[in-house]
Amino acid sequence: MTLLEAIILTVIxxxxxxxxxxxxxxxxxxxxxxxxxxxxxxxxxxACGFAVAILTGNTWLGxxxxxxxxxxxxxxxxxxxxxxxxxxxxxxLALSIFGLGLSGVIGASFVGLQREVMPKLFIPGLSDIxxxxxxxFNQDPFVYASLALLAGVWWFLFRTRAxxxxxxxxxxxxxxxxxxxxVLRIRLLAVLFGGAxxxxxxAYLSLAYTPFWSPGMTAGRGWIALAIVVFAxxxxxxxxxxxxxxxxxxxxxxxxxxAGLAVPSQxxxxxxxxxxxxxxxxxxxxxxxxxxAPAHLGTPFVPDR
Amino acid sequence: xxxxxxxxxxxxxxxxxxxxxxGTAHAQTPLQAGFIYVxxxxxxxxxxxxxxxxxxxxxxxxxxxxxxxxxSVAVPDMERVVQQLARQGCRIIFTTSFSYFQPTVRVAxxxxxxxxxxxxxxTTAANLAIYNARFYEGRYVQGVIAAMKSRSKQIxxxxxxxxxxxxxxxxxxxxxxxxxxxxMRVRVVWVNAWFNPGREADAARALIDQGCDVICQHTDSPxxxxxxxxxxxxGFGQASDMTRFAPRAHLTxxxxxxxxxYVERCRAVIAGTWRPGDTWGGLASGMIRLAPFTNxxxxxxxxxxxxxxxxxxxxxxxxAGPIVRQDxxxxxxxxxxxxxxxxxxxxxxxxxxxxQMPS
Numbered sequence: 001m002t003l004l005e006a007i008i009l010t011v012i013x014x015x016x017x018x019x020x021x022x023x024x025x026x027x028x029x030x031x032x033x034x035x036x037x038x039x040x041x042x043x044x045x046x047a048c049g050f051a052v053a054i055l056t057g058n059t060w061l062g063x064x065x066x067x068x069x070x071x072x073x074x075x076x077x078x079x080x081x082x083x084x085x086x087x088x089x090x091x092x093l094a095l096s097i098f099g100l101g102l103s104g105v106i107g108a109s110f111v112g113l114q115r116e117v118m119p120k121l122f123i124p125g126l127s128d129i130x131x132x133x134x135x136x137f138n139q140d141p142f143v144y145a146s147l148a149l150l151a152g153v154w155w156f157l158f159r160t161r162a163x164x165x166x167x168x169x170x171x172x173x174x175x176x177x178x179x180x181x182x183v184l185r186i187r188l189l190a191v192l193f194g195g196a197x198x199x200x201x202x203a204y205l206s207l208a209y210t211p212f213w214s215p216g217m218t219a220g221r222g223w224i225a226l227a228i229v230v231f232a233x234x235x236x237x238x239x240x241x242x243x244x245x246x247x248x249x250x251x252x253x254x255x256x257x258x259a260g261l262a263v264p265s266q267x268x269x270x271x272x273x274x275x276x277x278x279x280x281x282x283x284x285x286x287x288x289x290x291x292x293a294p295a296h297l298g299t300p301f302v303p304d305r
Numbered sequence: 306x307x308x309x310x311x312x313x314x315x316x317x318x319x320x321x322x323x324x325x326x327x328g329t330a331h332a333q334t335p336l337q338a339g340f341i342y343v344x345x346x347x348x349x350x351x352x353x354x355x356x357x358x359x360x361x362x363x364x365x366x367x368x369x370x371x372x373x374x375x376x377s378v379a380v381p382d383m384e385r386v387v388q389q390l391a392r393q394g395c396r397i398i399f400t401t402s403f404s405y406f407q408p409t410v411r412v413a414x415x416x417x418x419x420x421x422x423x424x425x426x427x428t429t430a431a432n433l434a435i436y437n438a439r440f441y442e443g444r445y446v447q448g449v450i451a452a453m454k455s456r457s458k459q460i461x462x463x464x465x466x467x468x469x470x471x472x473x474x475x476x477x478x479x480x481x482x483x484x485x486x487x488x489m490r491v492r493v494v495w496v497n498a499w500f501n502p503g504r505e506a507d508a509a510r511a512l513i514d515q516g517c518d519v520i521c522q523h524t525d526s527p528x529x530x531x532x533x534x535x536x537x538x539x540g541f542g543q544a545s546d547m548t549r550f551a552p553r554a555h556l557t558x559x560x561x562x563x564x565x566x567y568v569e570r571c572r573a574v575i576a577g578t579w580r581p582g583d584t585w586g587g588l589a590s591g592m593i594r595l596a597p598f599t600n601x602x603x604x605x606x607x608x609x610x611x612x613x614x615x616x617x618x619x620x621x622x623x624x625a626g627p628i629v630r631q632d633x634x635x636x637x638x639x640x641x642x643x644x645x646x647x648x649x650x651x652x653x654x655x656x657x658x659x660x661q662m663p664s
Contacts, residue, residue: 007514104345111349114527210526216345217526219498219503254510258517
């Protein structure tokens with residue numbers, strides 16, 4: 001394997017949790033709900049996924065546990081913001097802090113345990129194609145899942161009627177309500193989907209990426225996923241671009257350091273964030289200041305009966 | 306006599322007035338010790354090992370000692386936690402991070418009846434002692450082992466921050482490695498974190514992809530050594546014995562051992578003989594130990610054990626001259642040894658390390 005192949009392989013693995021979580025949050029925000037609790041749901045997924053995998057001895061049950069854990073935490077958020085119309089920003093921040101704490105409690109007895117890393121899934125024929133096959137079809141199942149999720153989310157949002165209705169709830173919930181669509185139920189499903197994705201991203205961290213549990217192991221990836229959604233101006237394929245750009249710069253700066261490139265490591269470490277900000281500014285300029293955000297993002301909907 | 310007086314002072318200071326001031330009751334009142342950790346107890350690294358030390362002290366001193374610990378305390382909250390521990394009756398408080406040192410220096414004079422112990426620091430005060438371990442002694446042995454195991458002659462070093470503690474560790478690893486093979490090279494990646502499993506693993510991936518086949522880590526999570534295991538190269542554990550995370554890759558781990566020191570210091574408070582001090586213990590005092598050597602041939606183990614013994618007995622000093630900086634300037638000639646202050650302040654790489662010092 002050449003160094004280039006190795007780098008691309010690593011970039012894809014580093015970007016995958018960001019992509020999965022960002023796609024989930026993208027759907028949530030398209031429905032008009034701003035859930036800032038991605039970090040909390042992600043780490044709950046990491047803790048519960050690892051715990052279930054250890055208890056049952058089955059990685060796949062662990063993955064399911066992580067998805068459920070993310071969705072359960074998201075349902076708490078849904079109860080507060082959809083059921084009680086509480087402020088979404090405050091609830092989301094609270095959810096992040098709550099998730100970080102609760103995951104520590106759940107994971108306490110699993111600290112120091114270890115599992116074998118999830119095996120790579122080779123696809124006979126495809127995995128042997130020089131270069132492309134080796135970087136694309138030489139990955140763990142999560143990577144394939146993230147790509148399937150990307151295609152699925154795009155197809156759902158922009159090619160199905162249900163996706164159109166979901167987007168309508170985000171653009172103008174009053175109109176969607178007037179047309180007879182169950183705004184709150186649609187938003188609930190979107191929030192649960194976002195939680196499930198965040199949980200899945202967490203499972204990736206604790207089961208495949210660094211297969212152990214440790215408190216605070218998401219280390220801010222949930223917040224990066226949130227930034228990627230804005231960066232992507234709420235388009236799935238741009239979210240993939242953002243996730244891979246972010247992962248790519250992160251990995252390349254590590255390689256640059258290892259190769260002895262005379263650039264301050266602090267600058268290199270800050271580079272992914274700088275690139276994100278620069279791209280955001282460029283997008284805003286191109287749109288002459290107008291935001292691409294769903295018009296009713298973050299606005300609670302209280303149906304008048 | 307002095308014990309009684311100090312206890313009486315404590316009794317006056319304590320808000321709850323829990324311990325009665327009667328003479329006989331004092332003999333049974335256990336010493337209360339507080340521990341403040343910078344990370345979670347379950348970080349496998351720095352804070353875990355301080356907690357292992359705390360539990361060891363409880364075990365040894367039994368009914369004489371009661372401990373309270375607070376984990377993941379952010380630096381701005383440190384003083385508040387100290388005040389709270391003091392109000393709860395702690396007479397000795399271990400603040401176990403260098404980032405707590407300045408707040409500890411500030412708060413110590415306001416609580417003259419409490420003894421403070423700062424894990425790493427630069428100065429002492431009437432009621433403030435500092436302690437640290439000579440981790441570099443273990444690093445030297447790691448360098449020797451790395452050079453014996455490496456085929457590609459390249460060590461990958463996952464570094465946290467460019468502070469003297471890490472810089473002199475990189476220097477000592479290479480000093481040890483060059484005793485086996487002067488052709489050994491090191492690649493360094495700064496991850497700018499003490500604990501970020503994902504980024505540590507990414508750094509290990511990058512280093513292995515660039516040809517390093519022994520990974521040294523100066524960060525706390527088991528992610529790098531775990532990745533070394535997955536990729537079929539070797540690695541060293543940090544702070545605790547990480548054999549279980551990497552059964553095929555683990556060579557040895559630098560194991561921090563604070564328990565004996567905690568026992569000694571708590572005993573000193575109980576006996577009334579506590580004095581501020583600057584303790585820097587190494588392999589000889591057991592403040593740092595090496596985990597059992599694994600994945601090594603008997604000859605390699607024998608060689609490593611000889612080096613450990615030489616350091617322990619003082620025949621080998623990792624900072625013995627000649628020491629020449631990267632730019633060719635001689636720091637000390639042969640026959641001299643760097644003193645502790647010079648080791649603590651080391652901010653240059655040795656000649657032969659072709660890694661730029663981060664500015």
